[in-house]
Amino acid sequence: MINKLIKDKVQTLMPELKEISNWMYDHPELGDEEYQIYDKLVHRLIAEGFDVEEQYLDIPTCFRATYDSGKPGRTVAYMSEYDALPAIGHGCGHNLICVAGLGSAFATKELIDKVGGKVVLLGTPAEENNGAKVDMAEKGTFDDIDVAIMTHPGDQNYATVGSLAMLAIEFTFIGKTAHAAACPEKGINALDAVINTFNNLNAFREHMPSDARVHGIITEGGVAANVVPERAVARFYVRANEKETVEYLKTRLINCAKGASLGAGTEMSICYYEKPYDNFRSNMQLSNIYFNNAKCFGIDDIKLERERAGSLDAGNVSHVVPTIHSIFKISEAEVVSHTREFASATQTEFAFENLERTICTMVKTGYDILESEVNLEQIKDCK
Ligand SMILES: [Zn+2]
Ligand SMILES: [Zn+2]
Incomplete structure (x- = not known):
């Protein structure tokens, strides 16, 4: 009825x-x-x-x-x-x-x-x-x-x-511009920091919990091949079954980025570009x-x-x-x-x-x- x-x-x-x-x-x-x-x-x-x-x-x-x-x-x-x-x-x-x-x-x-x-x-x-x-x-x-x-x-x-629980995180690396051929020793390459963030992250993948999903893109990576990139930006989504695992993955990803930034000699800032x-x-x-x-x-x-x-x-x-x-x-x-x-x-x-x-x-x-x-x-x- x-x-x-x-x-x-x-x-x-x-x-x-x-x-x-x-x-x-x-x-x-x-x-x-x-x-x-x-x-x-x-x-x-x-x-x-x-x-x-x-x-x-x-x-x-x-x-x-x-x-x-x-x-x-x-x-x-x-x-x-x-x-x-x-x-x-x-x-x-x-x-x-x-x-x-x-x-x-x-x-x-x-x-x-x-x-x-x-x-x-x-x-x-x-x-x-x-x-x-x-x-x-x-x-x-x-x-x-x-x-x-x-x-x-x-x-x-x-x-x-x-x-899955999810977090959106963005890293911005700031270096120093210079002529990439004439005086590369004067430059600090922000793109290197982004590339090394991905490399560090990929090394960590072997040891991630099986439910982890971490995927990213490079949204800025320089403007001309003959100019040392002074600014580079990467965005990631970090996901897992539970919020606690996402927090753990976030800490490790930030460490990957910090290490990359230190190696490249850049300054780094973090922003959470969407709601978790x-x-x-x-x-x-x-x-x-x-x-x-x-x-x-x-x-x-x-x-x-x-x-x-x-x-x-x-x-x-x-x-x-x-x-x-x-x-x-x-x-x-x-x-x-x-x-x-x-x-x-x-x-x-x-x-x-x-x-x-x-x-x-x-x-x-x-x-x-x-x-x-x-x-x-x-x-x-x-x-
Ligand atoms: Zn959809
Ligand atoms: Zn939908």
């Missing part, structure tokens, strides 16, 4: 959700610059009767929208991402994440007047580069939220994911509820948990509130994320059909929490 109600409601929402997602495909906006879609969502949520806190936490494209039934009860939050990638647009499919959150919030609003409580939609910018969820988790956004739910497109269906992401902590009790609901809505091939892969800003959320971050399949054939092919797959009928089933699952999972049959304390205690 409730499932039928949810199904019918989500079905009526689908044409609008498709239209918004396809519009986003045609108008991709980078992280922290998602002004157009932000405006669209805010207007739409206000029209639907949500109370919207705009530019939430002083982030220009972030919002928190709440619909309060006026009756006591629990609070369920859905999360929408909407940032795209440089050059390949929605190659991570955040256009579908966006409408999955919006559709879930609208459908849950229909149910909440009966069961009580509140439904919240969080607009979370810049997942790819500067995740707003990090600030949200830090600044108490989830203090009055019982469960947070989102989904992400992929090439399989999973109720939950593993993700925590690993995703799957809540197995909540994930099982989602898993069973997915089966009821026809996602027959869903698996419980995907192995750890990249990093997510939802990881930080999962450490402060029970969180669902499911994956839903958007293509029959294997399709790799962060590609143009993946972006194209977000526009297919296959993707929208599974999106519809996924939204139903998200709404039913939210409903299970709201209608109080689920023991929330047990979920909160579940690791």
